[in-house]
Amino acid sequence: MKxxxxxxxxxxxxxxxxxxxxxxxxxxxxxxxxxxxxxxxILNPDSEIKCLIAESDTEIIGYATFFKQFSTWDASYYMYVDCLFLKEKARGNGIGKQIMEFIKTCSKEEGCKIIQWQTPNFNTGAIKFYTQLGAARKNKERFFWKA
Structure with a gap:
């Protein structure tokens, strides 16, 4: 797996x-x-958006996207994980943790001390996974407003 x-x-x-x-x-x-x-x-070298691929042999089994954002409250940058998804057969094998560790390394290189993301409240598998990573959570509602 790579x-x-x-x-x-x-x-x-x-x-x-x-x-x-x-x-x-x-x-x-x-x-x-x-x-x-x-x-x-995601392929533009000047883009802030990074996309990781999890590949097993020649099959792509997962992906993650992340990018740097600014927190006014903290007056510093953080890394935001927009997506992390693995095919069902790839879950529970440590691949998600490897992806998150890769993102953590990138975050440190970019001077970000915090990584943030979200998941739907019904995604109990993801919530359990993130809790096992040692992540803390905040309860918030996310809104969408079309421009």
Missing amino acids: IRFAEEKDLNSIIELCKAHAQYERSSFKEENKKEQLSKH
Whole structure:
């Protein structure tokens, strides 16, 4: 098993994982323009958005995206994990922890002392996993407002 940054050849697999991730989190997903947009944002070397791939042999079994954000309250930057998803057969094997450790290393390199993310409150498997990592949680509601 290998964790690495995404490459052009991974885009179709990333889209399939995104679709499965959305379904898992009971959300909608539209494939329209995804390949072009993901290529533009996660493969651009000047982009702040990083995408990791978990690969077993030649199969992509998971992905994570993360990027640096600023906290006004803390007056410092933190790393935000937007997505972390593994195929069901890959869960429970330590791959998620390896991905999070990779993100932690990147965070330290970027001067970020905190990593933040969220998961739906019904995703008990993820909540258990994050708690086992030693992560603390805050209860908040996330809002979406179309511009």
